[in-house]
Amino acid sequence: MKKPKKRKSKNTAIKLKKLEIELKEAKNELEIQTWGLEKTNKAIKLLYKELEARNKRLRELDKLKSDFISTVSHELRTPLSIVKEGINLVMDEIPGEINEKQKKVLTASKDNIDRLTRIINNLLDISKIESGKIELNKKEFNVAGVITRTINLFKSKAREKGLELKAEYALKKINLYADTDKINQIFINLVDNAIKFTDKGVIEIFVREKKDEIECVVSDTGIGISKSDLPRVFSKFQQFGRVPGAGEKGTGLGLSIAKGLVEMHKGEIWAESELGKGTKFIFTIPKEKTRARSRSD
């Protein structure tokens, strides 16, 4: 009777030994896994810190660039306006009479000075937007008024190219709480762009009031933008599909500025287009403030 009991206890001892070995192995494995996780964690923390430092450096460089542009632009504006004044003076024949040929040469010079001035002004605008130096002067206003102003501004330019320029809004009065001048600038840049790239047809402005935002559309029947170019349409100095010598040269900054101004209002801007058929630029401006105000009224 004793023997089997002994064997039994021997079996138990072996089993225990086995378990002990297994446990040791598991503990070992756990230690290795812990070691691995600790090392990984340490490395990720370090890499994250490094990424943050690089990010900070990039932001500093970006600001430096913006400051540089704005300083240079200011410095350029003064001599440029003096040159322009000189040309105007000669063209008005104040220092003496000039002939038609001379006038033609001076007109070309003056056109290019105007273009240079536009580029500098745009550069200044974009550097201000990028460095966050522009402050929004928000108040409540009627978007319809801004659109009418934009249309009046471009009426003659559209007529010169034989284009129809019109606006359509569901409501006569669409109130928005935003910076009037900036919203006006967005419309101006979009309409200017539309006229530039449209040779025949219609340029139309739509405004729709939605639940939380106001959606504005500037559509044209122009040359359109190819699918591959569409993602870069708001990038600085991008100009697509331009026929050499066709129309007035742009600065390549109008749409970047429009995007910057829309985003300052926490809105969104995008383009939809089909080559040869036309382009739609759509932007939204949230109207939270207006709603909050009317609620408290």
Add this chain to the structure above:
Amino acid sequence: MKKRILIIDDNEQDKKIMKRFLNKAGFQDISFAVTGEEGLDKADSEKPALVILDTILPGIDGFETCRRLRESKKLSGLRIIIITGSIDAVDAVKARKVGADDYCAKTSDFAPLLEAVAGLT
């Protein structure tokens, strides 16, 4: 005198930077290998105190190189640091299992590496 270090890495840029940092930390005796196989030969003949190993190498990878370094009876007491540009927890465990003493990230200042070699004199 500080001990000999062998760096096994195929990235020229990384090798140059590591050498500069290690020189600054007082290690002048540094040799290089581009592949794991070359590294194994050099380790055998030069008997370094420390091997710095990249994970991704042409031919056998860093982990396999590490395992073979550990197998070599001639290299007892050798320290091995596996260093990588792509941190991965599975790789870290693998590094430990093939016998690495440390597993660290390649940062631009190679601070983790310097920390790992600090005790080596």
